[in-house]
Amino acid sequence: MATEFRLRRRVQFYETDAAGIVHFSWFFRYMEEAEHAMWRAAGVSIRPPSSDIGWPRVAASFEFYRALRFEDEFEIAIRVDKVTKRSIRYACTLIKDDQEMARGTMTIVCVRSDPKLHAVEIPTEILEIVERLQR
Amino acid sequence: MATEFRLRRRVQFYETDAAGIVHFSWFFRYMEEAEHAMWRAAGVSIRPPSSDIGWPRVAASFEFYRALRFEDEFEIAIRVDKVTKRSIRYACTLIKDDQEMARGTMTIVCVRSDPKLHAVEIPTEILEIVERLQR
Amino acid sequence: MATEFRLRRRVQFYETDAAGIVHFSWFFRYMEEAEHAMWRAAGVSIRPPSSDIGWPRVAASFEFYRALRFEDEFEIAIRVDKVTKRSIRYACTLIKDDQEMARGTMTIVCVRSDPKLHAVEIPTEILEIVERLQR
Amino acid sequence: MATEFRLRRRVQFYETDAAGIVHFSWFFRYMEEAEHAMWRAAGVSIRPPSSDIGWPRVAASFEFYRALRFEDEFEIAIRVDKVTKRSIRYACTLIKDDQEMARGTMTIVCVRSDPKLHAVEIPTEILEIVERLQR
Numbered sequence: 269m270a271t272e273f274r275l276r277r278r279v280q281f282y283e284t285d286a287a288g289i290v291h292f293s294w295f296f297r298y299m300e301e302a303e304h305a306m307w308r309a310a311g312v313s314i315r316p317p318s319s320d321i322g323w324p325r326v327a328a329s330f331e332f333y334r335a336l337r338f339e340d341e342f343e344i345a346i347r348v349d350k351v352t353k354r355s356i357r358y359a360c361t362l363i364k365d366d367q368e369m370a371r372g373t374m375t376i377v378c379v380r381s382d383p384k385l386h387a388v389e390i391p392t393e394i395l396e397i398v399e400r401l402q403r
Numbered sequence: 404m405a406t407e408f409r410l411r412r413r414v415q416f417y418e419t420d421a422a423g424i425v426h427f428s429w430f431f432r433y434m435e436e437a438e439h440a441m442w443r444a445a446g447v448s449i450r451p452p453s454s455d456i457g458w459p460r461v462a463a464s465f466e467f468y469r470a471l472r473f474e475d476e477f478e479i480a481i482r483v484d485k486v487t488k489r490s491i492r493y494a495c496t497l498i499k500d501d502q503e504m505a506r507g508t509m510t511i512v513c514v515r516s517d518p519k520l521h522a523v524e525i526p527t528e529i530l531e532i533v534e535r536l537q538r
Numbered sequence: 539m540a541t542e543f544r545l546r547r548r549v550q551f552y553e554t555d556a557a558g559i560v561h562f563s564w565f566f567r568y569m570e571e572a573e574h575a576m577w578r579a580a581g582v583s584i585r586p587p588s589s590d591i592g593w594p595r596v597a598a599s600f601e602f603y604r605a606l607r608f609e610d611e612f613e614i615a616i617r618v619d620k621v622t623k624r625s626i627r628y629a630c631t632l633i634k635d636d637q638e639m640a641r642g643t644m645t646i647v648c649v650r651s652d653p654k655l656h657a658v659e660i661p662t663e664i665l666e667i668v669e670r671l672q673r
Numbered sequence: 674m675a676t677e678f679r680l681r682r683r684v685q686f687y688e689t690d691a692a693g694i695v696h697f698s699w700f701f702r703y704m705e706e707a708e709h710a711m712w713r714a715a716g717v718s719i720r721p722p723s724s725d726i727g728w729p730r731v732a733a734s735f736e737f738y739r740a741l742r743f744e745d746e747f748e749i750a751i752r753v754d755k756v757t758k759r760s761i762r763y764a765c766t767l768i769k770d771d772q773e774m775a776r777g778t779m780t781i782v783c784v785r786s787d788p789k790l791h792a793v794e795i796p797t798e799i800l801e802i803v804e805r806l807q808r
Contacts, residue, residue, distance in 0.1 A: 281574060281585070282567045282698060284691035286450065286743050291687050292460040293435075296428045297552045304551060308609070315421065315551070315608055325427040329464035335520065338585055338691050339578070385470065416709060416720070417563060417702045419556035421608050426552050432687045439686060443744070450686070450743055473556050473720055474713070556720065562730040563701045570698075585691065595697040599734035605790065655740065 270347035270402045273306035279340045289335035296328055299360045299372050302344035310397050321391065323376040326355070330372040340364055348402040353389050354378055356398055405482035405537045408441035414475045424470035431463055434495045434507050437479035445532050456526065458511040461490070465507040475499055483537040488524050489513055491533055540617035540672045543576035549610045559605035566598055569630045569642050572614035580667050591661065593646040596625070600642040610634055618672040623659050624648055626668055675752035675807045678711035684745045694740035701733055704765045704777050707749035715802050726796065728781040731760070735777040745769055753807040758794050759783055761803055 277298065285291040307314045314323055336342060342364040350357040355377045362369040378394075379385040390398070412433065420426040442449045449458055471477060477499040485492040490512045497504040513529075514520040525533070547568065555561040577584045584593055606612060612634040620627040625647045632639040648664075649655040660668070682703065690696040712719045719728055741747060747769040755762040760782045767774040783799075784790040795803070 280567070280571055281690060282570065282696050285686060286689035286691070286693045287457050287459065288691045289459070292463055293428050293431045293687060296431060297550070300428075300552065301550055304609075313609055317607070322422050324422065324424070324470065325467055327464070327466045328427055329462070331462045332460055335459065337587070339574075339583060415702070415706055416555060417561050417705065420551060421554035421556070421558045423556045428552060432685070435687065436685055439744075448744055452742070472722070474709075474718055557727050557729065559729070562733055563698050563705075566698045566701060592692050594692065594694070594740065595737055597734070597736045598697060599732070601732045602730055605729065 270349065272345050272347045273302065273309060275302040275305045275344045275346075277301070277342055277344060279336050279338055279342070281338055284338050289337055292330070292332060295330050295332065295362065295370055295372060298344050298362065299328070299346065299358070299374055302346040302360065303358060303374070306346055306401065310401060312394065312397060320380055320382070321388075322379045322381060322385065324379055324385065325374055326377050327375040328372070330370055332370045334364070334367060334369045336362075336364065336369060342369060348398055349373070351395070351398050351402055354387050356390075405484065407480050407482045408437065408444060410437040410440045410479045410481075412436070412477055412479060414471050414473055414477070416473055419473050424472055427465070427467060430465050430467065430497065430505055430507060433479050433497065434463070434481065434493070434509055437481040437495065438493060438509070441481055441536065445536060447529065447532060455515055455517070456523075457514045457516060457520065459514055459520065460509055461512050462510040463508070465505055467505045469499070469502060469504045471497075471499065471504060477504060483533055484508070486530070486533050486537055489522050491525075540619065542615050542617045543572065543579060543671075545572040545575045545614045545616075547571070547612055547614060549606050549608055549612070551608055554608050559607055562600070562602060565600050565602065565632065565640055565642060568614050568632065569598070569616065569628070569644055572616040572630065573628060573644070576616055576671065580671060582664065582667060590650055590652070591658075592649045592651060592655065594649055594655065595644055596647050597645040598643070600640055602640045604634070604637060604639045606632075606634065606639060612639060618668055619643070621665070621668050621672055624657050626660075675754065677750050677752045678707065678714060680707040680710045680749045680751075682706070682747055682749060684741050684743055684747070686743055689743050694742055697735070697737060700735050700737065700767065700775055700777060703749050703767065704733070704751065704763070704779055707751040707765065708763060708779070711751055711806065715806060717799065717802060725785055725787070726793075727784045727786060727790065729784055729790065730779055731782050732780040733777070735775055737775045739769070739772060739774045741767070741769065741774060747774060753803055754778070756800070756803050756807055759792050761795075
C-alpha cells in the first residue's frame with residue numbers, strides 16, 4: 269500500500285460556477301496541486317527552473333460524488349498507484365468531513381524537450397523517490 | 404451512430420502553462436464548451452435563466468495524445484454516446500489538422516435544486532432532443 | 539493607517555502561462571482570495587450560504603513590477619483603503635522575499651438580488667467590521 | 674482616433690461564478706483575447722513559436738458597469754491608445770446589445786529573455802504595425 273499524501277485546501281470563489289458549486293475542471297487542478305505538493309514534501313520539484321525534463325499528463329479521470337461549495341474545507345489524498353520506466357499513475361480522493369466527495373486518477377509520462385517533446389526513461393534519482401512513495 | 408457536433412476553436416494564451424502547452428484541465432472545459440454549443444444548435448440552453456434543473460457532471464475522463472499550443476486551431480467533435488432516464492454520456496475527440504489530439508468522455512445527470520440537489524428524470528422535451536442527437 | 543492582512547501563498551502550475559510566468563489575470567484572483575481570507579479572519583464570510591447580499595467588483599487595477607514563477611512563495615498584503623455607505627475599496631501589495639512584485643486596488647459595492655442586482659447600503663454589522671479593519 | 678478592433682464572444686459556463694455572473698478576472702482575459710485577435714488580423718502573432726521577444730503586462734485596469742451571464746453574447750472593442758518606444762497601451766470596451774458593460778486599459782512592454790527578462794525597444798516591423806493600428 270502506497271504512502272498517502274494529504275493536502276488541506278479551501279474552495280476559492282473563482283473556483284465556483286453559476287450552479288453554485290465548484291466547476292468540475294477544478295478537481296483536476298486540485299489533483300495536480302496535491303501531486304506537486306507531494307513531490308515537494310519528498311524533496312524535489314516536478315519542474316525545476318533549469319530542467320529540460322517535463323511531465324505531461326497522458327490520462328486523467330474523475331468520478332464526482334458530491335458537490336463542493338465556496339469556502340468548503342477539504343482534503344486531497346493522493347498516492348502513487350503504479351510506476352513504469354516512463355510513467356507514473358496516481359490515485360486521488362477528495363474528502364470533506366470524512367465524506368468522499370470525488371475519486372480521480374492521473375497518469376504522467378517523462379519527456380525531454382529538444383525542443384520537440386519525446387518520452388524518455390524516468391531519471392534514476394526521481395525513480396527512486398517515486399518508488400519510495402509507492403511503498 | 405450518433406450525430407457528431409463540431410466546434411472550431413483557437414487556443415488562447417491564458418490556456419497555456421509554463422510547459423508551453425495547453426494545461427490538461429482545459430480539455431475538460433473544451434469538452435463542456437462543445438456540449439453547450441451542441442445544445443444551443445439543437446435549440447435549447449443547458450441552463451436557461453429561470454430553470455431549477457441542473458446538469459452536474461458525475462464522471463469525466465481524457466486521454467491526451469498530442470499537445471496543443473498557443474494559437475493552434477482545432478476542432479472539438481462531441482456526440483451523445485448513451486442516454487438513460489436520468490443521465491447522458493458524451494464521447495469527445497479533439498482534432499487538429501486531421502490528427503486526433505485527445506479523446507474524452509463525460510457523464511452528466513439531471514438534478515433539481517429545492518434547494519439541495521437531487522437526481523430527477525430528464526424532462527420529456529429534453530429527452531426527445533437528446534435522443535434525436537444520439538441517432 | 540488600516541490593519542494589513544497578509545496571506546501566504548505559493549504559485550501553482552496551472553497559474554503559469556507559456557511565457558513561464560504567472561498569467562496577469564491571476565493577480566486579481568490572488569487579491570480577491572486575500573480579501574475573503576481577511577473577512578474570515580474578521581469572523582464573517584463574504585458570501586454566507588443563505589444570504590441575498592452580494593459584493594460585485596466595480597473596479598480593479600494592478601501594476602506589475604516583477605514576474606512570479608511556478609512554486610514561488612509570496613505574500614498578498616491587503617488593507618481596507620476607503621469605506622462609503624455602499625462601497626469598500628481595498629489596496630493590495632504582492633511581496634516575494636521582501637520585494638514588491640505588484641500593487642493593486644479593488645472596489646466592491648453591496649448589492650441585494652431580488653432577483654436583479656441593485657446597490658444597497660452595507661448592513662450595519664458588516665460596516666462595523668469593515669470600519670474596524672480600516673483603522 | 675485609433676482603429677477599433679471588435680471580437681464577438683459568448684460567455685462560457687466555466688467563466689461564471691457562484692454569484693451567477695462572469696467572474697471579474699475573466700474581463701482581463703477577454704481584453705487579452707481581443708488584443709491577440711487584433712494582432713492576428715494585422716498579420717502577426719504576439720508570440721511566434723521561435724521568438725525570444727515577449728510582451729508582459731505592466732498595468733491593467735477595469736471598471737465594471739453591468740454583469741455578464743452564461744451564454745450572453747457580447748463584443749470586445751479594443752484599440753491602441755498610446756505607443757512609446759518600449760510600450761503599448763490599449764483601451765477596451767465590452768458591449769452587449771449596444772450597452773457598455775465594462776471599460777478597461779492594459780499596458781504591455783516589449784522584453785527579450787536571455788534568459789532573464791529585460792525591456793527592449795519594440796522591433797521596427799512590429800512598431801510599424803502598431804502605429805498603423807493607432808491611426
